[in-house]
Amino acid sequence: MVGDDGVRTDDDTRLLHSGGKSTPDLLRRRAGEAESAPDAVVLPGSHEQVCAVLAQCAEHRVAVVPFGGGTSVVGGVEPERGGFSSVIALDLRLLDGLLEVDAESQTATLQAGLRGPEAEALLSEHGFTLGHFPQSFEHASIGGFAATRSSGQASAGYGRFDGKVVRLRVATPNGELDLGRAPASAAGPDLRQLFLGSEGALGIITEVTVRVHPTPQEVESEAWSFPDFATGAKALRLLAQEGALPTVARLSDEAETMINLATAHDVGSGEQTGGCLMITRYEGPRIAARPRVAELLAEAGGSSLGAGPAEKWDHGRYHGPYLRDALLDVNAVVETLETACTWSRLAETCDAVRAALTESLQAQGTPPLVMCHISHVYPTGASLYFTVACGRGEDPVAQWMRAKRAAGDAISRSGATITHHHAVGVDHRAWLTDEIGELGVQVLRAVKSTVDPSGVLNPGKLIP
């Protein structure tokens, strides 16, 4: 079905498909663990080949783990066998075409295997950008963005990935779906929203038609300082509620600000100490909002730091994961987790998660540094993104998992969502029932039984 070159069983290829990019993934890989490698890696070259592979896998009861950029940090690409004797990774890298650009409607149809930079390069030939720049941008794929409800650093201006999607093409063992005909519809439930966030458990997304934006000709940046996190958060709330937003709006708490400034030796405003750093960046038509944004931020207690720290952030915006690698080398454990909630519960949720992480890691003898930032804002609430650094315990995977469990419980108790943009995968499954209820889980199972009756699609992910 996929040609001789479309099936790889060599150890190197299998190892490269043995998991994602969470800190536990890296720790396991550094420890030489490879039990979870898939039996084979299959590379379909077309939507039709994906359909054919799925039909065969369903018939022969082979588990199928879709693989895009492999950047999941929640176990989403773990090659779990479920009840099946074999498992393949379905690597979508050959689905790398830009199928159509509709310049008038500002939409583009992209194949699922395209990586962020490749998609941008193809779109830029037509004068467009996707405007989707998560930290995983360099490696992650279009299909992965859709399947995990990804959100990028420029979400204030360009929106979340799920909000960009006009149309989805999905292959399932029970046939295909082609969903989405209009910018908005009242033709019943929006079934695209079942497959956005379906994490390969309900089908393989092979094509996505998304809204694109004219490549911005001008970019402006400005950093701001706020006396504390609550004051900065309130300022972001006022921006989001008035709809006066930059393209990037990002507020670090005191701890993250301290670390950022300590590592930013070449920032002009050397006198800045303490407080909370906010990065704003304006692209294209968003520049028109800058005067109003600046007015609101100043009224809300912010002081401009000029462009310097914002440009510094921009240069390092994809470096986080690499830094994590370097820190692992020196026996520090660094990991991230995130959530979102309403503005009125933001402070309480932030405190609860910070306390849970601190308490758990302190009890394990490795008191952590917990940093937090807000990088995705909405009129009704915002995300909270935590970075945790601590010394390495005897069993660092177990050490982190205990802290993660404490944080997840705190998030769930606070009434916040267990994940704003990292997806469920394996790691968040335990909290999903709490979030959508037992009947919600039954609904997901019923949908799965309909599209994947044999259950071969990404076993052990998403659905409790």
Place this chain on the structure above:
Amino acid sequence: MVGDDGVRTDDDTRLLHSGGKSTPDLLRRRAGEAESAPDAVVLPGSHEQVCAVLAQCAEHRVAVVPFGGGTSVVGGVEPERGGFSSVIALDLRLLDGLLEVDAESQTATLQAGLRGPEAEALLSEHGFTLGHFPQSFEHASIGGFAATRSSGQASAGYGRFDGKVVRLRVATPNGELDLGRAPASAAGPDLRQLFLGSEGALGIITEVTVRVHPTPQEVESEAWSFPDFATGAKALRLLAQEGALPTVARLSDEAETMINLATAHDVGSGEQTGGCLMITRYEGPRIAARPRVAELLAEAGGSSLGAGPAEKWDHGRYHGPYLRDALLDVNAVVETLETACTWSRLAETCDAVRAALTESLQAQGTPPLVMCHISHVYPTGASLYFTVACGRGEDPVAQWMRAKRAAGDAISRSGATITHHHAVGVDHRAWLTDEIGELGVQVLRAVKSTVDPSGVLNPGKLIP
């Protein structure tokens, strides 16, 4: 379960729950047809009573048709029995509370039976507005807005109703769902989107938490004239794609403009003949966008007509349905239908629908006047709303149904959605399989079997 006063079986009450407000509904009611009246009307007073009634109806196999404002124009509240011997209308009018206002997060929790004006009155005590003003505003309910994915005349500024929903509480015969914890989430598929647009077939929405807006202190209006519909449509596209939008943006085609101006005797700009009328209205913070909007509209070929015609439109914005009643009295048939598609297919879709309606009604000996407007715009496309007027044939219901079928086929062939904001009900069911595919329909059936195993919820609606 609902008290003595909670069950009505008198003929007047049953007649008032015998259908919606489409022209065929009115024609049938004027002809004295009442076969479709429900056997009883039940008025639950709480979420718990809704749950109890549903459990009883499932056990005793009684069909349940939820009834809010009764303004469906697609047969959505037809008291169909399905395979059951009896049917009740579940009138939600007693669920009329504003349960919570979160001023910081700008959200409010409303019960499903609240009508538009009641909801606005309750919210205005807290300084907020919902910003949702469909033509059915005076009668339609919060639950209905959610269950049908309603869109209001101010959607350019305040968004569609489905986009406002943060949280939904849903009663089903198989238990309840409480969905939505954050402004955005990556915790799997967005199950709210299954119940938004579920039209009473997958559950009864009893509470909705929605985003609200500070009541605007200032309102400005301006009408514009464009040489033709295509030029005006392009102007709207430029506004939507740049994100420089008024609160209301509405463009009439040449025929609708002619009728509007002919009936607007007191409009100052008496010299205006022909062309296409665009209404713009700015509320609160949207006023800041007015200079840029005006600049773009003028560049795109528009001429300002001042505030007059826009204020005229505002005064008559809910009058359409009453006018239809008066026209029925003089033997004219007037009905509306609508769709949405991408900008690049807008002209073609508009022409195809107009041609289908004209051809069908001409062939029936009643050549129509077909008017069209765009009243909901998005970066990637827009809605098209058609008003059709013609002489009354011998069997006006059959006459319209033939024209409607021709229009629906034209919409479907054009790749547009069968409905942008009227929902599926009975009338659009025939086209839903075309729109979401056979597997999409199977998914809906699987969800229905999970939440409503006996199938008592709103039989014959939505799901083909």
